[in-house]
Amino acid sequence: MSRYLFFVLGLAISVANADEQAPSKTTEQEQHDLAYSLGASLGERLHQEVPDLQIQALLDGLKQAYQGKPLALDNARIEQILAQHEAQSASDAQAPRSEKALAAEQQFLNKEKATSGVRELADGILLTELSPGTGSKPLASDEVQVKYVGRLPDGTVFDKSTQPQWFRLDSVISGWSSALQQMPTGAKWRLVIPSAQAYGADGAGELIPPYTPLVFEIELLGVRQ
Secondary structure (H helix, E strand, O other), X not given: OOHHHHHHHHHHHHHHHHHHHOOOOOOHHHXXXXXXXXXXXXXXXXXXXXXXXXXXXXXXXXHHHHOOOOOOOOHHHHHHHHHHHHHHHHHHXXXXXXHHHHHHHHHHHHHHHOOOOOEEOOOOOEEEEEEOOOOOOOOOOOEEEEEEEEEOOOOOEEEEOOOOEEEEHHHOOHHHHHHHOOOOOXXXXXXXXXXXXXXXXXXXXXXXXXXXXXXXXXXXXXXXX
């Protein structure tokens, strides 16, 4: 059910409650004040949500629906318009959060880039070599055996291997696939992976918010085709 229907239901409930609480005989002034109060409440909420709303069209629709008269638009068109508006409102509300998250990501990446010993790979992944390796490097179609710890920028561990794990490089996030193809077997690296190379705008459930860079410590133990 859309929030518009919830709002209409709320208005109906408020009217019903007013009727229950009012004396059996209401004066014309009381009826006027009730109608005005409902209109004022609706007006305030609509002004916050749709500041450029055409008031006359609103009044026409409200009057025709209230009096049970034929509407200028059919129900399917009304539902379509309200659904489009609700989707746009949700998108507009999301935009400031996205901008804030992207700004926080860039700040974190800039700080990491300035750290001694950090090297930036071609796709923006930041690499710190913790232990060197001398073995072969995997191909994009290979499987790799790794031990790893994954952290959010604030240090929270969101994933960790309890024992060595095998993964196909074509089934992991692009940041892993790209970096591990440059990693010799036996090496242990610390990787800072930009969100564009991880879970991007979608995030990953409740664990990883949208536009979150990820930090991994990965030890490459083995490679096989």
